[in-house]
Amino acid sequence: MNTITKKDLVDRIADKTGSKRVLVKKIVQQFLDEIIAELGEGNRLEFRDFGVFEIRSRAARVAQNPKTLEKVFVPSRRTVKFKIGRLMKQRLFGDNGSAAQRHQTAAKPQPRAASDAM
Numbered sequence: 001m002n003t004i005t006k007k008d009l010v011d012r013i014a015d016k017t018g019s020k021r022v023l024v025k026k027i028v029q030q031f032l033d034e035i036i037a038e039l040g041e042g043n044r045l046e047f048r049d050f051g052v053f054e055i056r057s058r059a060a061r062v063a064q065n066p067k068t069l070e071k072v073f074v075p076s077r078r079t080v081k082f083k084i085g086r087l088m089k090q091r092l093f094g095d096n097g098s099a100a101q102r103h104q105t106a107a108k109p110q111p112r113a114a115s116d117a118m
Contacts, residue, residue: 005019006025006028006029006032009028010025013028020108035053039053039055039080040056042055047085048085049085049087049088050085050087050088051082051083051084051085051088052079052083052085053080053081053082054081054083055078055079055080055081056078056079056080056081057076057077057078057079057080058075058076058077058079059076059088060073060074060075060076061073061074062074
């Protein structure tokens with residue numbers, strides 16, 4: 001598994017489109033800045049076939065430090081949720097659905113025959 005950076009993406013887009021890297025970098029950065037701004041305002045971003053970004057709130061809770069077993073208060077917070085879109089799902093997992101769905105199907109226990117129960 002490789003790590004792809006913003007620079008790698010900018011270089012690829014510039015090569016494929018024949019555009020200057022400086023221009024592509026500005027456009028990509030502006031796109032990312034707009035996503036951050038919209039999520040910051042609590043808006044939902046939907047990119048058809050790619051996916052949906054939205055803000056979710058996590059409730060405050062009491063957790064436990066695993067080393068000391070001390071109870072710790074964790075305040076409520078906002079987080080970003082991403083739901084994968086149809087085209088990305090097809091590219092990543094094929095036509096059989098998500099990896100989780102395939103895993104659940106494979107891991108389902110088979111019904112026992114009446115003779116096995118005794």
